Amino acid sequence: MRVLLATYGTRGDVEPLVALAVRLQELGVETRMCTPPDEEFVARLTGLGIQPVPVGPSMRALMSRPAPPSAAELSRYRNELVDAQFARLPEAADGCAALVVAGLAQIGARSVAEAAGIPYVYATYSAVNLPSPHHAPPPRAGWPEPPAADNPALWELDARNVNAQFREPLNRHRAALGLPPVDNVRDHVYSDRPWLAADPVLGPWRETPGLDVVRAGSWFLPDDRPLPADLVTFLAAGAPPVYVGFGSIPPAPGIVSRAVEVIRARGLRVLVSRGWADLDVVDGQDDCFAIGEVNHQRLFGEVAAVVHHGGAGTVQTAARAGVPQVAVPLQVADNPYWAGQVAVLDIGVTLDGPTATVESLDAALETALAPETRARAKAVAAEARVDGAATAARMLVDALR
CATH class of the missing domain: 3.40.50.2000 (Glycogen Phosphorylase B;)
Structure with missing residues (x-):
């Protein structure tokens, strides 16, 4: 059995999925993993026997810019990442029994899984990322500060913002795969049964109607490396x-x-x-x-x-x-x-x-x-x-x- 895992971001986005990949390998499951192309990620995966699949531009280069990218640059960057996912993930998913992703940036992943006819699992590392009346949405880089409002209204605005950014490119790629269009991109990515990979004591989830959240615990590997x-x-x-x-x-x-x-x-x-x-x-x-x-x-x-x-x-x-x-x-x-x-x-x-x-x-x-x-x-x-x-x-x- 082989499973494809995918994320995009910094080390904090990559390492939890690395932990899941290692635990899957211990159960006899072969793993591939899509990450940014930065050498440190590729070397990390290779050293653990996880097949790396570089997707998208360098994350370190983006984070190391002398000035933060503008809202227009971030918008273009996000759309290019969607294109890169549809270009790379179908081949990476070939022969895989499931696709597990982490982070909203994985806009194209569920469509790739749907076209391949394999199960799709969305995971998040923080309860605040999931829609709930108990908290407001997290701030998203490059998007305007939302007005003061109650939490349900802020989540509705968040969904509209995600649609404005991603619905056109997502549905264009879905049409090319023969898939129907998506109306609510954010909820499509999250699915109706997301996994919350956070410690239940440190980052608990409060029950929310309409969302069946799987408490998956915190994903990390015990590290026995000596200090320098x-x-x-x-x-x-x-x-x-x-x-x-x-x-x-x-x-x-x-x-x-x-x-x-x-x-x-x-x-x-x-x-x-x-x-x-x-x-x-x-x-x-x-x-x-x-x-x-x-x-x-x-x-x-x-x-x-x-x-x-x-x-x-x-x-x-x-x-x-x-x-x-x-x-x-x-x-x-x-x-x-x-x-x-x-x-x-x-x-x-x-x-x-x-x-x-x-x-x-x-x-x-x-x-x-x-x-x-x-x-x-x-x-x-x-x-x-x-x-x-x-x-x-x-x-x-x-x-x-």
Whole structure:
């Protein structure tokens, strides 16, 4: 049996599907996976025995631009990605028993599965991405800020915006495959039985009429890689440092330098993760150390607190490690949601990224470093479930067999 998996995005979009692919392989299922063409993704898949299928333009190149793309550029980019999916996915799906996708960007995937006559599964990593009266839609890059309204009205507006962007190119490709047109693109992509790949303690789903959500647990692989020798030396040279990292997205201007200033003012050491933005605020002092890609599962257990961008993977990894958090999210995608969960769970503090000041960062860090916050973080870590990818893999294989 062979299964095709597909996503498009940064490492936070790719790694959960990698975990599912590995668990499927352990059950004897051959896996292919569509990702952006960036070498780090191709190498990651190849090293795990997963057949890579590059689709679309480089994600790192898009995220590393000196200035954010305009709304018009993002619109063109999204339409080109739809074209790329219809060009690449039919061949990739050949001989596959199912197609599992993650992320709204997979606009063409369900149509490809429909034309091939194979089951289709849509997965999301965050409850906030699914329509519900209990929350508003997440902000989408390049689209106008919605007016103040109740949640159902905001979801209706979200559906109209998705249609305006994707309905014409999707239905053009569907017509070429002999498929009928789609009226509501967003709900077509999500299907009426989406899978939620998030920890039920850290990112729960509230029942919503008309949507049969499968709680698939958080998808991640236990990571036993050792930390680099120079990092181990730094950690051993003093008290646990505070980690500062913003993943694949460049943070709001000045946030990193202000965070380092606040941490140092408290007499604490700092670990700065360069990320895709290649952050570099290290000034030669021995209390500040910069790192590249390392094992966060192992590292987070060695730090005093984690200052981050609110990414789903970072929030859940830090929560499982039982370390307090300070979330400073950009207002895009599910970052505000996961940053909000830090506050809801009382395992740290959430700030408004664009307006975070030295004073607000200092107050947040004081709360995060308090003994009661660490105790709460440890308690939540004990409740968080593990290895949802293994459960999801068995669920998929049982359904296919």
